[in-house]
Amino acid sequence: MALSLVILLAIGNVSIVQFLLRESDGTAATLNVAGKMRMLSQRISLEALAGHRDPALRDAATETLAGAFEAVHEALRLGGHVFDLDIPPVPAALAPQLQNVHRAWVSHRGAVTALAAAPADDGAAVARLMRTGADLLMHTEALMDGLVSEARLSQQRALYGAYALFLLDLLLLALAGWVVSRQILRPIQGLVQQCRSLAVGDYAARSALPPGDELGELGRALNDSAAHIEQLLRDIEKEHAALADAQSMFKGLSDNTVAGIFMLDENLRFIHANARMADMLGYSQAELVGGLALDRIFAGEAYETVKARVQDRFSGFAARARHEASAQRSDGSVIELEIFGSLMSLHGRPTLIGLMFDITERKRAEASARRAALVYANTSEAMVVTDADGVIQDINPAFTAVTGYSAQEVVGRTMSVLSSGRHGEDFYRAMWARLVETGRWSGDIHNRRKSGEEYVERLSINTSYNADGTVNCRIGLFSDVTEKRRREASIWHQAHYDFLTQLPNRQMFQENLRLSIEQSRSGGLPFGLVFLDLDYFKEVNDTLGHEAGDQLLRLVARRLSECVRSSDLVARLGGDEFTLIIRDIQDPDDLFPVADKILESLSQPFALGDRTVRISASMGAAFYPRDGQSDGELLRAADLAMYAAKEEGRNHFRIYSAGMREPSAGRDAPQSG
Structure with a gap:
């Protein structure tokens, strides 16, 4: 009879545990499918953004993903087979959350469709996609939270069933004696403890039942389910972090309008190029990544130099480097580039990732500045640079030749160091009023050299402004016109x-x-x-x-x-x-x-x-x-x-x-x- 009772007890326990396993497996499968639905929404967003940024990246796979998303939704709503998993419909208590997911999906899909038809610079369409995507992600995560809660409730119900069975087991064990207690009750207590741990979210809890009988198999099944759920949660968390990182990186790259970003493989072929780089070189992104050789961009000695530097990095001689090179655009025009590169590993293969900056204008400005410096140093016309208040910042050699003052004697002082006293305050007040109003002034001024000799200078003042409209500096150019004015005065006197x-x-x-x-x-x-x-x-x-x-x-x-x-x-x-x-x-x-x-x-x-x-x-x-x-x-x-x-x-x-x-x-x- 004890054996019969034990058999009956075992049959009852196995039935209950199998029911718990099925419910646990169903819960795990539902959570798995819900997680995949969330990842589908993120992937649809990313591919829509990529297709919007570069029409060449648009793929019919987006529609396939959308269909998969809707199939997952139907399976969750009605139950069915999806992703090789049989899942029951979500509990009625979660129907509102599932309905919220569907409404968010309809809005998001509309945003995806609008973004595909929007121009590349339509920030509003992108913002709408990001907003609806975030809303969809929020409702999907709310659904998953509800599924986890339902799983806990289910486990709680199973626990209550286990308690009832435990009471029955006590009655039967009282009859079956120490054999039933030893062979059935104690394993069931272990399973109950594991269920409790699972119910409170401790998926690391494991059953210690030895294999060989039904209870051992049940313990192993529970262990497998707990391990599966634990791994699933870890994978979901990692995938969520990876998706967030990828989304952040993609947004940063998409928003960049300053630096060209590229990746080169070992064969010196582009495996990635952003829109800014394509714009700088005059190619499309598809042309760059589609097999464009490096010697199409860098020709002659520039190619050999760039090739040598890149190979040095791949060979490990230089992990990071910076250099400048002349590049040829698709239309044949030449631009100057500043290139930064760093060696990394991608899919187990060495890859060079780097930045390119168009420094053509900077090079022209530097050359112009060098020429201006030569003119500044060698012109016969005296030049002086002051700050906004007229304090001397720099002079050229001609200034010293005209006035007798060296740079050490006048830098940091105002131009009043040259004043002859021939002009009153009204003269200088009018001069400064004109400078403040127009930034320019020109005229004759009677000044005094370091030696004390008076002279007449023809002075022209121009103002250089900062980007915010404030005065950067004032530049004065003057020459000694004393003899010229004397001759002019003599000629005028003779004529009149x-x-x-x-x-x-x-x-x-x-x-x-x-x-x-x-x-x-x-x-x-x-x-x-x-x-x-x-x-x-x-x-x-x-x-x-x-x-x-x-x-x-x-x-x-x-x-x-x-x-x-x-x-x-x-x-x-x-x-x-x-x-x-x-x-x-x-x-x-x-x-x-x-x-x-x-x-x-x-x-x-x-x-x-x-x-x-x-x-x-x-x-x-x-x-x-x-x-x-x-x-x-x-x-x-x-x-x-x-x-x-x-x-x-x-x-x-x-x-x-x-x-x-x-x-x-x-x-x-x-x-x-």
Whole structure:
């Protein structure tokens, strides 16, 4: 009977344990399939991103993966055979989570389809894919968490069944004695303990039952199931970390727009090239990875150099290296590359991974900088570089040649070290205002050399700005124009002043007359024009000679200048004819005091060497705007008034009136400019 009881007890135990095994296997298979469904979602995302980044990578496998995902979903929902596993439908309590997975999958698949149709630079489509992918991953993991919880509940139910069987076993063992207790109860207790450990997630727990009977086989099956679940969880965790790392790396590579990234195998063939590298070299990524030889990119000596460096790395002489080389683009143009390489192992084979940077513009800038440095050091024009506040940062040799100051003497000081004191604060304030407003200024400045000698420099200042708009530095270029300005001043003086008397000549007089008319028109203040002719000058010139006449003209010029204000103008038209512009007078009668003073001054004796002579003057005046609107009309009116004075007996002054007759045919009227 004990044997029968033991047999019955064994049959009952085996049945329950087999049920537990089936439920455990079903749970493990369901978890396995759910994990594969999660990995399918990630793989679909990655392949969609790759196909979006490079249309050449698009593959029909994406649709196959999508179909597999939906097949897994149906198997989980209804039960079935998938991935060589028979799985039951998920418990009714997990139906909402499975439905959430399906809704997230529909949104994600829509994002995959939208991304395939979107342009390569559509960041919104990529963002949507990443968002729906994350949502799908979240709901999938929630489903897996629910399956784990259900497995625990199932194990708990099995545990309760084991407890019930244990009570029955106690009754039977009470009857069967120590044989049943020894052969059945103790193994069952061990199995129960293992089930408890499994129920709380301790999948490392193992049964110690010896093989050979049903309980031993059950223990081994439980051990195998626990080991299988434990390994599955580890694999899922590793795959999740690997997928996250791969996704992060792929995103970083896809977002890179600066460096070309490549991988070379031992045969010097590209096995990977990113979009930036393809863009730099003018090839597509498919062309680069599809077997493009290295000598198509590097030609001649550049190829030999690059080949030698790459082979050195593969042979182990150099694990990492950096060098520069000239490369040939697909269109034949040449660019300069900076290459970094490092040796690694990929699938058990040595592989060179590296970066390429297009440094063509940098090389051009360096060459330009070298040429600029040569110009800076060898030009005859002085150059100075200051900071935003005018503190000297650098000078060239020509600066020292012009100013006498060396770099050690002026660097760190302001340009005021050259100040001559000839310019006031207003001058420098206006200069800085112009620099701040436009960044440029040019003009003449009177400065002082180290020796104390003043000189005139022609200075041009330009401003260099930083990327944020702040001032980087200011560059001044100047040359010594002292002699040039002296020559220009001398030429201008000769062109505008009478050589004998140093009074303004006819040309300068006419320019001033026109300017006075314009100023009177705009300002409303009239002025007077006086025409003066010396009496008896011809007699002095004929009697005492031309040298005496010239001396007399110089003395007359001096007395005339002393009789008028500094704002007035005295000019010599030629011979013994002089003109005066008397500015800012309100009435023609205001000219009489000036005329009387001049007549009185000129009537005084002139000492010409050891001789003394007396002369007088005839003066006529016209008043602007009363007596003429143009310079010609005004000069003609003053000339008529002068002749009217001369006809009255000389040493007289007359103001023009409309009744004065025109000059005789034998006398030329004064010419206007």
